[in-house]
Structures are given as C-alpha cells and as structure tokens.
Amino acid sequence: MTAHLSRRGFLKSAAAAGAALYIGANAKGVMAAASSADAALNPFVKIGADGRAIALIKHVEFGQGPATGLTTLIAEELGVTMDQITYEFAPSDPQVYNNLLFGPFQGTGGSTAMANSWMQYRNAGAAAREMLISAAAKEWGVDAASLDIVDGMVTGGGNSASMGDFVAAAAEMDVPAEPRLRDASEWKLIGNDATRRLDSPIKVNGQAQFAMDVHLDNQMVVMIKRTPQKGGVVASFDDSAAKDVKGFIMAQALPTKHGVAVYAENTWAAMQARNAIEVEWDNSAAESRSSAEIKDEIMAALDAEPTYNVNKADRAAVKAAVDGAATVLEKTFYFPLLAHAPMEPLNCTIEQTAEGKIVLHDGAQMPTGPHMAYQQIFELPADKIEINSMLAGGSFGRRATPDADYQVEAGLAFIMTDRSRPVKLVWDREDDIRSGYYRPAVGHKVRVGLDENGTIIGWDHQVAGQSIMKGTAFEAMAVHEGIDHSTVEGIADSPYTIPGQSLGLTDTKKATSVLWWRSVGHTHTAYVMEVMMDLAAKAAGQDPVDFRLSYLTGGGEADRKAAVLKLAAEKAGWGNAPAGHTQGIAVHKSFGSYVAEVVEISGNNDDGIVIEKVTAAVDCGIAVNPDTVRAQIEGGIGYGIGHAMRDQITLDGGAVEQSNFPDYEPLRISDIKEIETHIIASAEAPTGIGEPGTPPSAPALANAIAALTDDSQLIAELPMAEAGVYFA
Amino acid sequence: MAISLKLNGKTHEVEAEPGTPLLWVIRDELKLTGTKFGCGVASCGACTVHMNGEPVRSCQTYIEDVEDAEITTIEKMEEDKVGAAVQQAWLELDVVQCGYCQSGQIMNAVGLLRENAKPTAEEIDDYMYGNACRCATYQRIRAGVQRAAKILEA
Numbered sequence: 001m002t003a004h005l006s007r008r009g010f011l012k013s014a015a016a017a018g019a020a021l022y023i024g025a026n027a028k029g030v031m032a033a034a035s036s037a038d039a040a041l042n043p044f045v046k047i048g049a050d051g052r053a054i055a056l057i058k059h060v061e062f063g064q065g066p067a068t069g070l071t072t073l074i075a076e077e078l079g080v081t082m083d084q085i086t087y088e089f090a091p092s093d094p095q096v097y098n099n100l101l102f103g104p105f106q107g108t109g110g111s112t113a114m115a116n117s118w119m120q121y122r123n124a125g126a127a128a129r130e131m132l133i134s135a136a137a138k139e140w141g142v143d144a145a146s147l148d149i150v151d152g153m154v155t156g157g158g159n160s161a162s163m164g165d166f167v168a169a170a171a172e173m174d175v176p177a178e179p180r181l182r183d184a185s186e187w188k189l190i191g192n193d194a195t196r197r198l199d200s201p202i203k204v205n206g207q208a209q210f211a212m213d214v215h216l217d218n219q220m221v222v223m224i225k226r227t228p229q230k231g232g233v234v235a236s237f238d239d240s241a242a243k244d245v246k247g248f249i250m251a252q253a254l255p256t257k258h259g260v261a262v263y264a265e266n267t268w269a270a271m272q273a274r275n276a277i278e279v280e281w282d283n284s285a286a287e288s289r290s291s292a293e294i295k296d297e298i299m300a301a302l303d304a305e306p307t308y309n310v311n312k313a314d315r316a317a318v319k320a321a322v323d324g325a326a327t328v329l330e331k332t333f334y335f336p337l338l339a340h341a342p343m344e345p346l347n348c349t350i351e352q353t354a355e356g357k358i359v360l361h362d363g364a365q366m367p368t369g370p371h372m373a374y375q376q377i378f379e380l381p382a383d384k385i386e387i388n389s390m391l392a393g394g395s396f397g398r399r400a401t402p403d404a405d406y407q408v409e410a411g412l413a414f415i416m417t418d419r420s421r422p423v424k425l426v427w428d429r430e431d432d433i434r435s436g437y438y439r440p441a442v443g444h445k446v447r448v449g450l451d452e453n454g455t456i457i458g459w460d461h462q463v464a465g466q467s468i469m470k471g472t473a474f475e476a477m478a479v480h481e482g483i484d485h486s487t488v489e490g491i492a493d494s495p496y497t498i499p500g501q502s503l504g505l506t507d508t509k510k511a512t513s514v515l516w517w518r519s520v521g522h523t524h525t526a527y528v529m530e531v532m533m534d535l536a537a538k539a540a541g542q543d544p545v546d547f548r549l550s551y552l553t554g555g556g557e558a559d560r561k562a563a564v565l566k567l568a569a570e571k572a573g574w575g576n577a578p579a580g581h582t583q584g585i586a587v588h589k590s591f592g593s594y595v596a597e598v599v600e601i602s603g604n605n606d607d608g609i610v611i612e613k614v615t616a617a618v619d620c621g622i623a624v625n626p627d628t629v630r631a632q633i634e635g636g637i638g639y640g641i642g643h644a645m646r647d648q649i650t651l652d653g654g655a656v657e658q659s660n661f662p663d664y665e666p667l668r669i670s671d672i673k674e675i676e677t678h679i680i681a682s683a684e685a686p687t688g689i690g691e692p693g694t695p696p697s698a699p700a701l702a703n704a705i706a707a708l709t710d711d712s713q714l715i716a717e718l719p720m721a722e723a724g725v726y727f728a
Numbered sequence: 729m730a731i732s733l734k735l736n737g738k739t740h741e742v743e744a745e746p747g748t749p750l751l752w753v754i755r756d757e758l759k760l761t762g763t764k765f766g767c768g769v770a771s772c773g774a775c776t777v778h779m780n781g782e783p784v785r786s787c788q789t790y791i792e793d794v795e796d797a798e799i800t801t802i803e804k805m806e807e808d809k810v811g812a813a814v815q816q817a818w819l820e821l822d823v824v825q826c827g828y829c830q831s832g833q834i835m836n837a838v839g840l841l842r843e844n845a846k847p848t849a850e851e852i853d854d855y856m857y858g859n860a861c862r863c864a865t866y867q868r869i870r871a872g873v874q875r876a877a878k879i880l881e882a
Contacts, residue, residue, distance in 0.1 A: 267752055670854070
C-alpha cells in the first residue's frame with residue numbers, strides 16, 4: 001500500500017488554512033460540522049490537519065473515568081489509536097453539552113456519564129469518520145464503501161493517507177444524520193482491557209491542574225468564617241486582631257450574612273486572619289437540636305402511620321399477614337449524617353476579563369448551576385460568563401449542590417470587591433466537615449413475616465428521614481405525589497419479587513443541608529434490604545444465596561441480578577471460606593447496574609475483626625474501559641465500607657462536632673486486604689459504574705459480622721464501631 | 729523572615745513569617761502545585777515532600793526548620809531512580825482515580841522503598857497508613873509499591 005499521490009496537495013492547502021474538522025452540535029442541538037474554532041458550534045471532537053484528534057469531555061473528571069471513557073468512544077468510531085487522540089474539558093453549554101438524562105442542564109451525577117454519552121459520542125466519531133472518508137473517496141475517485149479509517153489513516157483500495165489531509169474538504173460536507181456505527185465485532189478499543197487512563201501521566205508527576213492549583217496574577221485568597229450552627233447569621237464581627245496578620249486585606253460579611261469573607265494575599269494569611277476574627281452570631285433561626293433529638297424524631301416517625309404510602313399497598317393487610325405469620329422478624333435501623341470529604345477541599349477562582357466577562361475556574365460537577373447563579377449575581381447574560389472546567393479532586397456528590405453553594409460564595413465574595421483582582425475561594429478541611437451538605441440521617445423499620453416453610457408472606461417497611469430533593473430545583477424531577485424517590489429508591493424499584501410488601505415514607509423536619517452522597521438513597525436502602533434478606537434466610541434455615549434467588553424469578557432485571565449474585569458467590573468460593581473466615585453477601589441494583597459482593601472476614605469481636613477479601617461481580621452493560629469498571633467497584637466498596645465502619649457526623653446544639661480526618665477517619669490502606677472484581681460480559685448499553693459498587697458493600701460486611709457474632713443488633717445502627725463492632 | 733530554601737536542587741530566597749508551613753511556601757510562593765493541601769493537620773499525607781530524602785508532611789513542617797535541609801517535591805521524582813520506578817508502576821496499574829492524593833502517595837512510597845526494597849503487603853500497609861485516598865485506590869497502591877520494587881530489582 002502506498003500513500004496517495006495527491007497527499008502533498010492536500011497537506012499544503014489544509015495546513016495553510018489552519019484547517020480542522022469540528023463535529024458537534026449547533027445552537028439548536030443539531031449535529032453539525034465546522035472548519036474552525038470560530039464557528040458557532042461546540043464540538044464533541046476536533047480533528048486537525050496534523051491528523052490529531054481531540055475529544056471534548058462534557059463531564060467532570062473526578063476519578064470515575066469519563067476523560068478516558070468518552071475519548072474511547074470517539075477513537076473507536078473515528079478509527080484512531082488512543083495515542084492519536086487526546087481530550088479537553090468542554091466549556092459550559094447547557095444546549096450542547098447537557099447531560100441527556102438531565103434536560104437542558106450540563107452536569108455529572110447519578111452515574112450517567114457513560115450511559116448518556118454512549119450514543120452521542122459514538123455518533124460524533126462515526127460522523128467524522130464518514131465525512132473524512134467521503135472527502136477521500138471524492139479526491140481519489142473511489143467508492144466510499146471501499147474505505148475505512150484505520151489507526152488514523154484513510155485506507156482502502158490501495159490508497160492510504162492521513163485523515164488530517166481531508167479535514168478541510170470534510171468540513172464542507174453535510175453531517176450524516178445516521179452515520180454507521182461500528183459493529184461490536186469491529187471494536188478494538190471498547191472493552192479493551194489494555195487501555196490505560198489518559199489522565200494518569202499528569203497525576204503521577206504533579207502536573208495535573210486541579211482548581212486548587214489555579215494561581216492567577218494578583219489574585220486574592222478568600223476564606224469564609226461560617227456559622228457553626230446551620231441557619232445562623234452574622235450579627236457583628238471584629239477584625240481588629242486580623243489586622244496584625246501579614247497579608248490580611250479586609251473582611252466583610254457576605255450579603256447573605258451566612259459568614260464573614262476574609263480576603264488575604266495568600267492562603268496561609270487567609271487562614272491566620274480568619275482565625276483572628278471574632279464573630280457574634282444571631283442563632284435565633286438556626287438549628288439548635290442535637291443528633292440524639294433528631295434521631296428520636298426519626299425513630300418516632302417509624303412507629304407512626306407514614307405520610308406517604310409509596311407503593312399503594314394495603315398496609316393493614318400486610319400488617320395482618322405479618323402478625324399472623326409463623327415467624328416474625330422485626331428490625332429497626334439508623335443511618336447517621338455523613339460528609340463526602342473529597343480529598344480536594346472545595347474551592348474555585350473567579351475573575352473578570354478586560355472585556356467584562358466573568359470567568360470561573362472550577363472542578364465543576366454541574367456547570368449549569370453556577371452559570372445560572374452568576375447570571376443573577378452579576379446581572380449578565382449567559383454568554384458573558386465562562387466556566388473553565390478543571391480536574392476535580394473527588395466529589396462523591398459534594399460538588400453538585402442544587403444551590404451551587406461554594407460557587408455562589410465565591411461570586412458574592414467577588415462582587416463585594418472592585419473586581420480588579422481575581423478572587424480564589426478556598427475551603428479547608430474543617431470547612432468541609434463542618435459546613436457541608438450531608439447524606440441525611442435516615443431510619444428504617446421492617447417487619448417480615450415467614451410462613452412455616454420459610455417463605456416471605458409479608459414485608460412491612462417504613463422509612464423516615466429528611467428529603468434531599470424537596471425545596472431544590474430538582475424537586476419537580478425527583479418528587480412525585482410528595483414522595484422523594486431518592487429516599488426509597490432501591491426498595492420501591494427492587495428487582496426482588498416480594499409478596500405482600502408495603503412501603504411507607506415520612507419526611508422528617510429539616511435538620512441541616514442534605515445532599516446526594518455516592519449512591520444516594522441506595523446507601524441505606526440496599527443495607528436494609530440485604531440485611532433483612534439475610535435475617536429472613538437464616539430464620540428460614542436456607543442458604544442466603546439460594547434464599548435470594550427464590551425471589552429473583554421475574555426474568556429481565558431479576559435475571560441480571562441473579563447472575564451477578566451467582567457469579568460473586570462462585571468466585572468467592574461461597575460456603576467454602578478458609579478455616580477461621582466468615583463470609584457475608586449482598587446484591588443490589590442501582591443506576592442501571594447490578595453488583596453482588598462477598599465480604600470475607602476473620603478474627604472475632606473481642607480481638608478485632610479483619611476484612612480479608614471482597615469479591616465483586618458487576619453487570620454494567622458493555623464495559624467500555626474494563627479496568628476503569630474494576631477501579632470504580634474497588635473505590636465504591638472502599639467508600640461504602642469505610643463509612644459504615646466508623647464515620648458519622650453528629651450535631652451538638654446544632655453545631656457539627658467533627659472537624660477533620662482525625663475525627664472523621666477515612667478508610668485506610670490496611671482496612672481491606674484484597675478486592676477482586678469480575679465483570680459480566682454483556683451486549684447491553686453501558687449503565688452506571690461510579691456508584692453501584694457502594695450499596696452492597698456495607699450490608700455484605702454487616703452480614704458477615706452478623707454471621708460471625710450471631711448478633712444482628714451490632715449492625716442495626718451505623719457506624720458499626722459505634723454500635724460495638726471492634727475492627728482490628 | 730528571609731529564608732534560603734533548597735528545593736529540587738535549587739536555592740530559592742523566600743520571604744515568609746515564622747510558623748508558615750512549608751506547604752504554603754511551596755504552593756503559593758514557588759507555585760509548585762504538585763504538593764497538595766488535604767487536611768492541614770498531618771492526617772492525610774497529600775502534602776508529603778522529602779526532607780533530606782525522607783517523607784515529611786509539609787503542612788506541619790515550618791519554614792524556619794527547613795533552612796539547612798534539601799527539600800524534594802513530586803515535580804523532581806522523574807529524575808529519581810526510585811521515584812521513576814514508582815511512577816512507572818503507577819502508570820502500568822492505573823493506580824490513580826481523582827489523583828489529588830497521589831503525589832503524596834508516591835512521595836511516601838518512595839520513602840518506603842528507599843528503606844525497604846522488598847516490602848511485604850503488611851509492611852506497605854504499615855508505612856502507607858497515614859496517606860488517605862478518598863477514592864480508595866489502596867489495593868492498587870499496595871500492588872503499585874510491589875510492582876515498583878520489582879522494577880527496581882530488575
């Protein structure tokens with residue numbers, strides 16, 4: 001095969017024009033092409049005359065892998081190797097870069113990055129391929145059907161030339177409405193276990209730029225002295241001692257009075273100055289209850305008639321069935337407030353350009369949130385606000401507040417200045433732990449009745465806790481007939497077929513600001529469902545795996561759930577644990593994916609329990625980057641188990657008692673000795689992977705502990721360490 | 729106070745108040761941002777640098793105490809035999825997720841391998857205990873240290 005004779009001619013004209021092929025969407029959201037960055041189009045892929053491709057990533061990269069994953073989709077369809085393509089983060093544009101599952105809103109959440117981008121990014125890559133091929137076919141006078149792009153070269157019928165040679169001509173063509181997607185049999189990259197993360201190199205040599213690393217000329221650092229009690233406001237403050245801190249600039253109460261903004265020349269000066277400021281708080285409207293009072297209220301709600309009958313069951317009939325059952329199991333569970341505590345404390349930097357634009361540098365999980373908020377704060381149209389999306393050092397939900405809390409803080413701190421100096425807002429770990437948005441405290445009470453054969457004949461399930469969605473912009477989407485689905489997801493939509501189940505929900509009084517936390521409602525619903533399944537299996541005298549399988553009989557999603565359960569059991573050697581080891585199992589569907597986990601422990605509760613191994617099986621549809629899938633399951637397990645072991649946020653007189661990692665102790669390297677993940681081969685479209693590893697992890701551990709100790713009360717309230725479990 | 733800071737083989741004249749953590753001099757004054765702020769209380773290890781070749785938490789190391797020391801940060805690890813091996817192992821195994829803690833993980837892992845060329849899993853867990861990773865990449869960190877040991881052995 002030889003390079004086509006006309007290649008030089010193309011190179012000349014293309015390079016001279018700085019030509020490029022951009023495939024993206026125009027303002028109407030319709031797939032479109034352009035030949036330069038000036039076009040009114042935001043691309044998903046850019047291809048240069050040098051044959052290099054760049055994927056535009058519309059989702060935040062905080063470790064879950066979209067930078068590599070979405071680039072893989074483009075590369076596969078286009079026909080380039082992973083070495084011939086790179087990525088950039090997309091700007092804020094809710095029309096083009098919206099999450100297709102969120103409406104006109106750009107954001108990452110609900111483990112949807114791959115699921116919503118799967119067809120969109122493949123279509124963009126495929127359209128680019130077809131246009132480049134058409135341009136080459138025209139130039140060479142051959143049938144386009146005889147050509148393909150292989151490793152970045154347009155190839156076929158004895159011709160071969162860099163795809164970069166055809167970008168100028170391709171950009172003049174119509175974008176195919178339905179480009180041919182490569183058949184799975186052609187895939188070289190999707191599902192390829194050899195693909196490495198594209199963001200690894202910069203993350204091992206210190207070059208990765210997180211928002212915390214932004215350092216603009218002449219910037220000020222702002223830290224906020226916040227109310228210790230949620231809802232308190234600044235009555236007055238005294239900054240006289242701060243004036244002795246070198247680098248202190250000024251202090252001003254935020255317009256919301258939720259804190260005092262302290263401006264300084266650098267981060268350390270801001271920390272010192274903030275410590276020196278005395279604030280008088282008006283706590284008349286603030287939360288003043290303690291965690292014990294809040295818990296009492298939740299537990300009392302579980303014994304009252306629920307506000308909402310979620311599944312419209314005849315509860316009286318269910319209760320009667322349970323009351324008349326041969327065996328009745330009753331268990332009450334409590335889950336505390338939890339902080340997200342991403343490694344990178346919250347921060348963002350805001351500046352005004354010479355042209356009057358406002359630019360936000362942010363590890364933005366939901367760019368549309370601050371984009372809309374800033375239109376109000378700065379009274380500017382959307383096109384005068386830019387968001388520079390950067391790497392984020394973790395989130396677990398925290399960077400996606402419906403009220404764009406920290407970006408609004410930065411905006412307010414900036415608007416109180418003359419805007420001549422950029423403002424970098426920095427939170428420290430104490431801010432993060434004390435002033436957070438928390439996984440709500442939740443209680444469950446479940447009564448299960450079994451007949452004399454050990455079959456479930458009634459399951460009365462009551463849930464009470466503070467709603468996450470009510471009162472936010474997401475209420476219309478997530479709350480129906482008063483029911484916040486995020487509090488009961490994982491029960492209301494469980495693939496188990498449980499005869500005679502009633503599900504009630506009561507919202508309890510607002511205690512603090514609450515928020516989705518990696519896997520949202522599944523953090524507690526999976527726990528309760530799976531611990532109860534184990535208790536019922538034990539009461540029935542049946543094996544926990546066999547018992548669960550007898551309720552996974554509906555076909556479809558029940559089959560997929562059963563398949564991961566069986567695979568995890570098989571791979572873990574279920575029932576054949578080494579001497580001195582005890583196993584526990586749990587399985588759960590969340591975010592469209594199915595995960596089963598077996599936790600194997602050793603030791604005892606007197607000398608200490610050791611987590612020896614976790615074996616996971618996952619069905620997340622097509623695993624685009626299998627190693628990323630494994631990594632997310634590993635991380636999801638660690639996140640779930642670490643918090644269940646020993647973390648909680650408690651309030652004393654309305655103020656958060658914890659402050660930093662010493663009293664909100666993260667999972668440590670020695671806590672789990674080994675994790676093994678098995679992926680079910682699938683032809684289904686990809687579903688979530690960032691969150692689904694978390695829900696089954698804590699109940700699988702709980703079930704192992706209950707099996708070891710024969711004491712299920714040890715695992716009824718979290719964290720386990722607080723309830724009497726001793727981890728070595 | 730004026731201080732001559734020996735960092736990554738160069739001497740920098742910096743002006744900082746006594747009691748200023750080395751972390752903030754590195755990040756805010758020298759603009760080397762690979763060293764991260766995570767907790768400020770030596771409880772997460774994200775700020776780990778080397779002082780005379782040994783890992784220290786730069787958030788609890790004060791500027792007046794480092795004048796005669798050689799400080800090395802993640803930005804210099806490519807030129808270090810052990811550092812380069814650890815980075816190679818991290819790439820082979822794709823240890824990172826969000827990546828924010830990984831500079832500190834790598835700096836600490838280099839400290840471990842300098843002391844102990846063939847650490848067991850238990851020795852790795854003991855040495856790396858104080859380096860938190862909220863993404864929970866621990867299993868790959870453990871494997872990465874062992875892989876780096878193999879690279880260095882070859």
